Amino acid sequence: MTQPPPPPNQPPQPPPGYGYPQGGPNPYAQQPPYGPPGYGYPQQPQPAYPTPVPPQPPTPKGKLNAQAVIIVSAVAAIALIIGAGVWYSSSKDGQADAKGGDRNSTAGTTEGTGGSGGSGGTDKAPANTASKVLFQLPEPVVGADENSTTVVGSWLTDVVYAKSGRAEIVGYDPAKGTRLWTVPLPGPVCAASRHTTADHRTAIVYEPAMPTKDKPSHGCSQVAAIDLDAGKKLWTRTVKSGDQVINLDNVTISANTVAVGSTSGGGAFDITGKSLWGPKPTDSCYDAGYGGGEKLVAVRKCGTYGARQLNIQTIDPVSGKVLSEYAMAKGIEDASIVSTNPLVVASDINRSAGDGSGISDFFSIDNRTGRLRTKISAPGDRYAAECEGITRIEYCNKLAVGNDRLYLPTEDHDGTGEYSRTNEIVAFDLATGKQDGQRAEAGDGYSISPLTMDDGNVIAYKRPPYDKGGQIVSIDGGSFAQTKLMENPATKAVREVEAGMQPEYAELIYADGRLYMSQVYARKPSSTGETRYLAIAYGTK
Template identity: 60%
Template structure:
């Protein structure tokens, strides 16, 4: 995998991380928009090798309540790299190597020192002294809202996020809700100017319901008309948003974590406030905090599963009723492990951590979102300190095992887990020099880019490589079977000088964004889940102005949300006043087709 693009000159300096009393590190600044037409810049040199490195061993004995069948092997046997990264590979098994902190952060977060144990109770309470939470960049998907219900025989009260959602079980050939327009040519619908701020401020969070497009601003959430951009309502907050969930309930309710006040420049007031927002009505339903003694607890992430809001962090997790804010559970002084974070959507999954250092162990638990009772549990090998929830249904978890991705992406291995039994179904090796997914398992447990789940398959973007033309570069989306771990043989090509990124599922189909060459506009395509045929749903104008916006708000730096013929690109932070920028910037840029 490639490293994140180098920061531009106007990026704020990295702040001390992981418990430092200084302000939180800020997300990287997107590159300045490029000037209009002209020859494209010299493409980067080809990435080293596209073959799989050494193959992993056969499955190891399980660690969960449901024991895994014993298997031989422990380390990776030496194997020559494959010449073809898209060749079908055999299923692979969990690798007991430790992961190092990644995703561009300066180290692991400061955590309490819990005693060994694997009980369900959330984290041990510790007095927080100068607690500071790192505000991480939300990249990729954006958030999509639908009135549809999920599968599995139970009503799905929460939509799936575009970066980690699960689609229907169909084999393709239609079945999605997105309509193919008579003409995919899009026009600019509206732009929201970048708000001013005293300091670089997180503006992560965007949602689309049948009535409103909502976007986080500076210490507020604002609702806009989805077509015209007219402001419909404003929900003020006491301080800047820290984290926003990638889910909303079917009745248009979501949640955010935010600071209790506007902090002094270069510092944080702590991410202690949890609020539920009714997006259709444009009102805040409630605000809650959890205290350790007299000190409010900081949270690193927030999600929604059915009618539960769940928040996690290094001091433990808590949950609230989405409608009323009533506490469902919270950390207890007797806890010996802590819930580092949660994945939401159709189901609720906790990433629970027990122990410290090389002996730390992660427990991936599917839990009842009302009672917190453990439904199933998979215990990862000791020494893997962080994991990300790619999907909760089916359950898919990613980790950077032994820092083998080599680029801090948090994504070297994928674990497919049975929600009902907690058994490992298969493990898939996703080498960093072949695949372009990124996850932030350190803080935001369910923030991943370049990977989606549906049809019991993993859809994964490859790294860029040489295309068919001189100096051209391109990539693909490939599919893995989550039951066997093998590639299915399906591949969606971006095309020369395009880069394709999966955004979310649409029933059995994959919705993807295609970043274009300098003389074209960005595209949204639907990839049939069976044939993998690409159908163009939207194509932006190939103008200098639009390309500048697309460059500044690409999936690598911004939230990308597409639904019902509308594409919304939005920034995840606002610049400090006086920041040097080379052209006009937008908080939101919206595009749409004629139908």
């Protein structure tokens, strides 16, 4: 199991052993697939990451800091509640970064609008960038027969912040955190679409029953559509290969189509529940998964391990007809969809990244013709983005695409202060594959990661040094000038919660002056009695 990244301003640590990532673990890479028993998959979900370590102040030169487990005492919890401000501002009518009403990119994969970028992002700096804690949601209680449970999935609309809990989806007031509605489920959520329809409907995959001691997994066979504004489950369906109900690995939405993929093939439904297509038992190839948003793109796999052929197909979301296709070099086993418009795919060729990130190269592909525009080399020891393309086809973190550019964070390196670390965001031209020469610096002690695009500008999160709160900044797509949009409280209790919800292993949504950070796993209570949170929300005045 990989370890979270070392806290900023901590003295240099010895390098990890071979095969361990230099950045934090990808939570989705750690999520166990829910394949049928006997297929080599774990039968009990395991924690996506160890208990995160809050940043610690530097010690005198020559001494190493001891890493401490986050312990938020009852006093700290009360301090959080007392210090929580209540702030509300009506949402703008812009709503979407990607077309179709989608404003839910939880980890930096939202497509941009094209063009050259520049000024005029919809998120403007407030008069006071200091944020307050709007609310925090307690972590759900894990069952007696579980070590942990998946709580993947979070969405934001004009009227609700929705978050997966233990076998449920719950809608909360986006400013106050009061519960608005609950959609109960018979089993845990396995996967969740990062996209929504224009009228705020999304999709999830879940188990048909709760785990028990005798049967810790029931398989992820159920796909459902959720109306986020109304708080209703619209329908539940299964996908069959012949007469066999199959287990599903991923789910996405494009236009009004819900698409699901797996090692047994893919299927799709209209948002009304009408079946559009499914796998055929006679197929020698299968749709391992799909990328959604502005377009629908399939990763179609053919052949056996070691002689794999991957085809990246842009498909019609209604008929499933292949509109264009790019054949990757034979032998590439896995690929992740970073963006569907422009089309960008990531892959770890021959597992050469060496850091567990799932990325050695990016492929910029023409959606219309299926031709390769350019290939971008992104060595794992230089860049800190992460993808998990084995089963979670669309789960990439710490990167963004817009202005016909790919924005990546560099790996952390020494800063100017004693023991300090820092990094930058750089941009690659998707037509030429070359860096444009601009760099957005995190600043000493900070580490910066792209989250999403906002009308041609990059919205990024800055992981703070030990004595500061995190920041949200907007990076101008033309000049690369930074504008601070938010700075979180620097109090110890708040910092500790924030440190446990970093982009490497959590879901982050920023919009309209609010930041929502949430877990993807809930765990059994520890013997230390620590208070843990499912989500925390910040807002500026």
